[in-house]
Amino acid sequence: MYAYDEIDRTLVNERVAEFRDQVKRRLSGELSEDEFKMLRLQNGVYLQLHAYMYRIAIPYGTLSSEQLRRLAHVARRYDRGYGHFTTRQNIQFNWIKLAELPDAMADLAEVGIQSMQTSGNNMRNVTSDQWAGVAPGEIEDPRIWAELLRQFTTLHPEFSFLPRKFKIAITASEHDRAAIKIHDIGLRLLKNEQGQTGFEVLVGGGLGRSPFIAKTIKPFVHGHDILSYVEAILRVYNQYGRRDNIYKARIKILVHELGIEKFAAEVEEEWQQIRDGVLKLDDGIIEDIRSRFFYPAYETLPHMPDELKQAAHDAKFEAWRKNSVSAHKVQGYAIVTVSLKPVGKPPGDATADQMDALADIADKYSFGEIRVGHEQNLALPHVRKRDLPAVWKALEAIGLAIPNVNLVSDIIACPGLDYCSLANARSIPIAQEITRRFANHDTANLIGRLHVNISGCINACGHHHVGHIGILGVEKNNEEFYQITIGGRADEGAELGTLIGPAVPYAEVADVVEDIVEAYLALRARPEELFVDTVKRLGVEPFRERVYATR
The missing domain is CATH 3.90.480.20 (Sulfite Reductase Hemoprotein; domain 2)
Incomplete structure (x- = not known):
């Protein structure tokens, strides 16, 4: 913390x-x-x-x-x-x-929570890996750098009125859980050949009406220089970004129109003028921020405690453990992902009673800490393995011991037309119906890792472009229709999905998802081949044929 x-x-x-x-x-x-x-x-x-x-x-x-x-x-x-x-x-x-x-x-x-710059044409919430600081193999805790950027950009007078909203994400792990390639600036923490800590800097990612995957603008920027380099990017964007057309105002459009080489040259020229100025971070500043993060006093614990061996005989517990529990960097501890995707409920919602109960669980079993991931789930980052059976029972009591993390019913969805004035179509009822269709955990496990993302409009708050199956609500003659894409992904191998054909009406969306899944099960080369890998190997045509054969 x-x-x-x-x-x-x-x-x-x-x-x-x-x-x-x-x-x-x-x-x-x-x-x-x-x-x-x-x-x-x-x-x-x-x-x-x-x-x-x-x-x-x-x-x-x-x-x-x-x-x-x-x-x-x-x-x-x-x-x-x-x-x-x-x-x-x-x-x-x-x-x-x-x-x-x-x-x-x-x-x-009163408890240090605020909402500054969570909207408007300014720097939004700086996001990171929900497993930051506890993930095995991590370069170092990326939240230290996220906090530096948060302090630097909050109410920054030069960047409070940008051409459009601006988002930064940071990861420090080989596997990208922060989706850095779909952000305006993506930062990947790494060490160079001299062992110095720095960042690969990517720019120009984003979804919405014109989706783009971010491109690397500089392979390595030393940690001491990251604030000045980010400022150089923002200055170039602030100077050249479109303010006359909201649809062309994001940095992704500027990078696309200038080209990454020209954009990089503009940033480099700006950066050389400011890199050795007041924004250069010395070790003292970095260590001051680092010292403000408090970590648990971990115990020396066995890798496989007796409590876990005994609980393994409970098939229901084991199903949850295999799905929702991940490795921790400290022996004897684990990371627990708490799915907020119960069958038939709106994805990402938590009741006040559930939040209170989760706070109690965190106090008892996770050193009082909870994390939020971009997949709209929560995580308990510091759970002793011996406490996993007790955590499972506590989560089960509040309806959140759901073993569907990264499975077909672990759906990302925006609020859609039920709430949002920008939406063209509903998202929540579609998600609810798909979770009902795939409520059987044995079936979901047979399918394996498969991400379904739903957006109720082209603004793509549900990240449909990078869903393994992406669903976009559109309006046709005052009726709700949905475009379907497949093959997208938001991790280190980020790709945009491919449209499989004409939009389908509201009543048929869940049927289409079932058709796509059935085609995948028939087409995959082996049970271990993930859905996105099958799509990459075969293309979209076999799935298009299956979906539209009788439509």
Whole structure:
């Protein structure tokens, strides 16, 4: 966990007071909705279909149990008893009244939670690997660098009014769990031949109307220079990014139109002017941030405790353990992924009661720490292996011991037309129906790793472009239709999915997913061949034939 200092607390409290005054003036009519819009967006407040939506940042996905309990309090006191975890390591509340928003914001500020820059044309929440600091083989904890970037970009006067929103993600592991290649800037922590810590820097990733996979702009930037290099990228974008066309305003369009070589040259020229200035990080600054992260006092524990050997005789526990428990860098410990994808429920939602219970579980079994992943699941990062049976029972008691992580029912979905004023079609009911179709865990395990991503509009908040199966809602003659892509992925081998054919009506989407899965089971070369590998080997044609043969 990171310990916020007095500067952070003062900044957050001042922001609450400022927003309280803005809301007061809006409610009195002193501010029109147009005048209020920019002010509320920079505090994470959207106007959705039915009410204001409040988006709260969870920097690099790390929460304390105290903070999770406070989120539960906000859900219970100001909303309708639940919150929605997003693909950006945020949480959203969909029903908060505008008059009560400052009070909710103040309650969150007491435990170090804020919503600055979770919307608007500025730097959004800096995201990272939900297993950061505990993953085996990691270069080092990437959250140290994410925190440096968070402090650097929060309320930065030069970058508070960019051409469009801007997102940074960081990973330090060989396997990319932070989806860095679909971000405006992706940073991969590494060491060069001299053993120095630095970053491969990628730019120009993003989904939405014009999806792109990020390209490497510089293979290695020393850690001391990362702030100045990021600033150089932002300055070039701020200067040349389109402000006359919202659809061409993202950095991905600028990189595409200039070409990566020209863009890199512009950044290099800018960087050479500032790299040795005030943004150069010395070891003392880096170590100061590092020292503010507190890690558990791990015990010396056996690799296979007796409690785990005994619990292995319980088939239900073993199914959960094999699916939801992952290796930890410290012997005797494990990482537990908590699926927020129960059968028939909206993906990513957690009730206030579940959040309170998870906070209790984290206190008892995970040193009071919880993580949020971009797949809309949670993780307990420090669980003793001997405690796994007890954790499983505790999760089962609140309906969250669901052994479907990375399986077909572990669906990523945006809120869609049920909530969002931008959406063309519903996402949640589609996800609910697919989870019902694949509720049998034996069937899901037979299928293996398969990610289904659903977006209710072209803005791609559900990351449908990089789903193994991607589903995009579109509107045709006032009816909901859905385009289907296959073969996408968001990891270190990130690729955009390929459209398989014409859009299908709402009532047929789950049938199409079943057809695609059945085709995969018949076409895969061996049981271990993943869906995306089968698609890569054969292309989309065999799946297209199966889906449209009788349509």
